[in-house]
Amino acid sequence: MKLNERFGWLNALLNKIPGKTGKTVHQQKPTFTKFTRENHSVSRKQISHNALKVIYRLQDGGYEAYLVGGCIRDLLLGKQPKDFDVVTSATPEEARRLFRNSRLIGRRFKLVHVQFGREIIEVATFRAHHSTSNELDQASTKHALQAETGRILRDNVYGTIEDDAMRRDFTMNALYYTTRGFAIHDYANGVKDIQARTVRLIGDPTTRYQEDPVRMLRAIRFAAKLDFTIERSTAAPIPELASLLSDIPSARLFDEVLKLFLGGAAEQTFLMLRQYGLFKQLFPMTDALIDQDDGFGLRFITLALRNTDQRIRQNKTVHPAFLFAALLWVPMVHYAHDIRHQGVPPIPAMIQAGLHVIDSQSAHTAIPKRFAIPMREIWEIQHRLTVRHGKRTEATLNHARFRAGYDFLLIREQAGEQLDNLGQWWSQYQQGNEQQRRQMLKKLNPQPRKRRRSSHRRRPPQHSRPSS
Numbered sequence: 001m002k003l004n005e006r007f008g009w010l011n012a013l014l015n016k017i018p019g020k021t022g023k024t025v026h027q028q029k030p031t032f033t034k035f036t037r038e039n040h041s042v043s044r045k046q047i048s049h050n051a052l053k054v055i056y057r058l059q060d061g062g063y064e065a066y067l068v069g070g071c072i073r074d075l076l077l078g079k080q081p082k083d084f085d086v087v088t089s090a091t092p093e094e095a096r097r098l099f100r101n102s103r104l105i106g107r108r109f110k111l112v113h114v115q116f117g118r119e120i121i122e123v124a125t126f127r128a129h130h131s132t133s134n135e136l137d138q139a140s141t142k143h144a145l146q147a148e149t150g151r152i153l154r155d156n157v158y159g160t161i162e163d164d165a166m167r168r169d170f171t172m173n174a175l176y177y178t179t180r181g182f183a184i185h186d187y188a189n190g191v192k193d194i195q196a197r198t199v200r201l202i203g204d205p206t207t208r209y210q211e212d213p214v215r216m217l218r219a220i221r222f223a224a225k226l227d228f229t230i231e232r233s234t235a236a237p238i239p240e241l242a243s244l245l246s247d248i249p250s251a252r253l254f255d256e257v258l259k260l261f262l263g264g265a266a267e268q269t270f271l272m273l274r275q276y277g278l279f280k281q282l283f284p285m286t287d288a289l290i291d292q293d294d295g296f297g298l299r300f301i302t303l304a305l306r307n308t309d310q311r312i313r314q315n316k317t318v319h320p321a322f323l324f325a326a327l328l329w330v331p332m333v334h335y336a337h338d339i340r341h342q343g344v345p346p347i348p349a350m351i352q353a354g355l356h357v358i359d360s361q362s363a364h365t366a367i368p369k370r371f372a373i374p375m376r377e378i379w380e381i382q383h384r385l386t387v388r389h390g391k392r393t394e395a396t397l398n399h400a401r402f403r404a405g406y407d408f409l410l411i412r413e414q415a416g417e418q419l420d421n422l423g424q425w426w427s428q429y430q431q432g433n434e435q436q437r438r439q440m441l442k443k444l445n446p447q448p449r450k451r452r453r454s455s456h457r458r459r460p461p462q463h464s465r466p467s468s
Contacts, residue, residue: 032162035184035191042075042177042184043354050116051084052097054123055179061098063090064161068124068178072184076194077226079270086123087164087176095123127167128159162187169208169215170222171200193231199223200231209237213244216278217256224268238276245281250366257282257365261323264312266305282365285331285357299328300415307411321374324367326411332357332379346383354379374401381405382412385422391446393437397430406430 023119024205027403044052051067065088071081088095092110096102101121102114112123144362160178165187168174174188177228184191193200199222201208201215209215216238223230245253262270280287290297303327308318336353358367367375382405384396396402410423 012307031187031189033186033189033191035186037182039253040076040184042072042079042178044182045087046075046080046123047177048084048119050114050119051086051121052179053116054086054114054121057098058086058088058090058095058123059180061090061094062128063094064126065089066161066178066185068176069168069173072177073194074173076175076191076193079117083119084121086121087161088123089126089161090123091125091158091243092123095125100276125158126161126164128157128163159393161185166202168202169212169218171202172222176201178331197228198228198231199226199228199234201234205234206237206241209241209244213241213248214252214256216242216245216276217260217273219258220272220276220278221263222274224265225263234262238278242277242281245278246364248344250362250364253282254365254367258320259321261308262320263319264309266308267302270301270305283327283361284364285360286327289330289334295415296415296417300329300411301326303411303414307407319371319374319404321371322378322408324361324371325375325378325404325408328357328361328375329379329408335343337355350380350383351376374404377401378408382409385409385426388425389441393429393441408459 047067051071055065055067065086067084068087069085071084074081090098092104092112095112096104099112099114101116102112105111110125114121114123165174165176168188171188171190171193173190174186175190176185176187177183178185188202199219201219219230219234219238222228260266260273263269271278273282274448275285286297286301290301295417304323308323311318332350332353334353335356336346336349339349339352344352358372358375361367377399378401381396381399381401384399385405387393387396399405406423406426409419409426413419413421413423425440428435432440
């Protein structure tokens with residue numbers, strides 16, 4: 001069903017919403033619209049049973065509680081949400097006391113995680129805008145803190161649902177579902193933007209990006225994943241403000257990179273990140289080299305990300321180590337080439353280059369050790385795949401990273417790297433039986449001809465007899 005048809009029953013109601021005046025949303029009061037049960041398509045059957053339990057418990061405790069944000073957006077789009085978030089009038093400490101199976105997390109932004117087996121329901125408290133008054137005392141600064149650049153360093157100022165809606169990043173995420181009447185509360189014309197397939201920031205875009213530069217990455221991620229268009233004023237400041245990402249902790253950017261590239265739209269995300277100047281903030285070494293060598297790097301990364309998207313669509317796993325190995329392959333090869341010119345053998349050169357690239361990249365996006373080690377193994381096995389004789393061939397085939405390394409090799413060939421049909425050889429070798437494998441190796445490494453022994457006995461050396 002097309003999106004316009006899906007929302008056809010909303011057109012009359014949406015037409016009653018006050019029109020846009022050209023001002024940003026933060027300059028206006030929330031434009032509240034209530035969609036009653038008969039006017040929306042969200043059903044309780046689509047909602048996590050555990051999320052509903054959390055909402056009912058909070059309501060029984062005397063607090064307001066709603067499903068909020070992306071889960072409502074996805075349900076309106078006919079998609080099944082990956083998780084369900086709850087927002088409430090209860091403070092984190094009050095919510096924590098209601099659930100024995102919960103824990104408080106975060107300092108910058110306090111949350112409660114309620115755990116039901118493998119499912120976690122995230123519970124947040126209604127947030128409000130930070131005070132700009134000169135009367136902000138020391139006690140208040142424990143709850144809210146902003147850097148001189150405008151970036152929010154601590155964000156635990158609580159308010160009403162209206163305050164919370166205006167603090168949301170995008171209009172499509174300022175949607176609240178209540179089990180009391182099963183209505184959707186829309187505070188920023190989010191339903192209308194979902195219908196128009198538009199990513200639009202709430203408030204002044206420059207200010208909102210300065211508060212949290214990661215919002216620029218989120219705008220790209222939503223646009224690529226949902227096949228939406230970024231609204232003009234939301235998109236305009238991104239190239240100029242891209243450098244603000246350098247202030248974000250590298251561990252947080254690592255998490256954001258996984259969300260960007262493991263959401264099923266990695267190829268489109270990559271193209272948009274480059275378009276808006278954000279990719280070079282995340283992977284500066286790769287960005288500096290990606291267009292060299294007749295564009296091999298660009299083709300290689302595009303194919304690797306396309307392969308990632310295909311695997312996700314097929315419900316196959318994608319290891320973050322493979323993703324980062326692909327995104328950093330070009331600079332690793334570049335540095336290894338320089339090291340080899342100093343007389344270092346191939347494998348040691350690759351190891352040195354890999355350590356250098358991972359260490360340098362970690363200043364931008366932290367790479368945990370559990371991913372850095374298999375990354376290096378994927379790189380190093382690329383050389384092992386070129387060595388095909390004797391027991392070393394079987395040892396390579398039985399290597400823990402062989403499959404990932406083999407897939408990596410195929411992408412290199414698809415991108416145009418000349419490897420003398422190495423990928424095809426390994427494809428045939430895997431499929432062959434023991435005898436066929438021996439023949440393949442024998443063909444590559446023919447045995448040297450043995451020297452024929454003479455049929456005549458060698459005469460012993462003649463010694464001159466001493467004279468008498």
